Amino acid sequence: MYNLSDIGVLKKLLFEAGFSFKKSLGQNFLVNPSVCPDMAEASGCRGIGAIEIGPGVGVLTTELCRRAEKVVAVEIDERLRPILNKTLGEFQNCEVVYGDVMKLDLSSLIKEKFGDMPVVICANLPYYITSPIVMTLLEGRLPVESVTVMVQKEAADRLAAEVGSRMAGAVTVAVSYYAKPSFVRKVSRGSFMPAPKVDSAVIKLDILKAPPVQVADEGFFFRFVRAGFSQRRKTLCNAVSSFMGVPKDAVLSALKTAELPENTRTECLTMEELAAVSTALYELTRKGGTAE
Numbered sequence: 159m160y161n162l163s164d165i166g167v168l169k170k171l172l173f174e175a176g177f178s179f180k181k182s183l184g185q186n187f188l189v190n191p192s193v194c195p196d197m198a199e200a201s202g203c204r205g206i207g208a209i210e211i212g213p214g215v216g217v218l219t220t221e222l223c224r225r226a227e228k229v230v231a232v233e234i235d236e237r238l239r240p241i242l243n244k245t246l247g248e249f250q251n252c253e254v255v256y257g258d259v260m261k262l263d264l265s266s267l268i269k270e271k272f273g274d275m276p277v278v279i280c281a282n283l284p285y286y287i288t289s290p291i292v293m294t295l296l297e298g299r300l301p302v303e304s305v306t307v308m309v310q311k312e313a314a315d316r317l318a319a320e321v322g323s324r325m326a327g328a329v330t331v332a333v334s335y336y337a338k339p340s341f342v343r344k345v346s347r348g349s350f351m352p353a354p355k356v357d358s359a360v361i362k363l364d365i366l367k368a369p370p371v372q373v374a375d376e377g378f379f380f381r382f383v384r385a386g387f388s389q390r391r392k393t394l395c396n397a398v399s400s401f402m403g404v405p406k407d408a409v410l411s412a413l414k415t416a417e418l419p420e421n422t423r424t425e426c427l428t429m430e431e432l433a434a435v436s437t438a439l440y441e442l443t444r445k446g447g448t449a450e
């Protein structure tokens with residue numbers, strides 16, 4: 159059994175495989191021994207299935223294998239194959255799939271590998287594609303219970319912010335539409351090799367069975383939210399009007415229908431208010447033939 163949080167062990171493994179870190183793949187490997195057990199525990203993987211994205215040398219994978227019934231890890235970098243064969247060789251409940259998580263059909267993969275078993279996702283995400291991965295996982299409506307991920311601290315603050323707070327952005331609204339976010343723990347930059355320039359945090363997204371609000375059209379709702387947050391210094395009316403090409407009168411009328419003032423800013427609105435304005439605007443623009 160390899161102690162992968164021991165820098166000496168990690169360096170020896172990497173050296174023997176002639177491995178050099180690729181910054182372009184977000185390869186910062188965890189060496190703080192408390193983080194992976196915490197993440198695996200928080201993911202709720204005990205006795206069920208777990209998917210990991212980017213196992214690296216297998217430090218988190220090992221903790222998942224100790225708890226989960228079955229683990230499937232997706233790794234883009236084939237150079238890690240000889241290392242993972244060594245470090246995960248002892249686990250009968252583990253399989254590594256080599257490929258780009260952004261190009262895989264994860265729904266089919268989950269069905270093929272786990273059948274009817276409940277599944278969670280747990281990963282220390284490569285920083286260069288944090289938000290696209292999180293959004294792919296959520297928008298894909300994958301049959302998973304939760305997504306526990308380590309991301310840069312700033313990204314965590316944004317992803318897990320409360321809709322209607324100053325930290326909220328379009329991605330916050332998207333996350334809250336699909337999941338209930340919670341903060342698990344902070345992870346300092348010194349917990350990685352090589353150390354990144356910023357601290358990280360682990361968040362858990364518990365997937366909702368149904369969205370918290372009803373909207374007339376999901377595609378329109380997300381375009382409206384992106385538009386509203388596109389220019390933070392502008393009012394919702396000005397931002398939405400210029401980004402979506404909708405007449406200001408229509409946006410003002412939608413705000414009025416939702417009983418909100420004309421100078422409303424997007425970041426002040428709750429999910430319910432965003433849904434109400436978006437639905438009113440959708441109805442108006444459909445009638446008027448604009449923006450769609």
Ligand code: SAM
Nearest residue numbers: 186187188212213214233234235258259282284
């Ligand atoms: N889980 C390991 C750990 O905690 O030490 C490694 C985490 S490291 C931050 C990110 C990992 O994701 C690397 O192993 C990298 O090669 C892998 N990766 C990067 N882009 C990927 C992609 N598109 N699909 C799958 N894996 C990817």
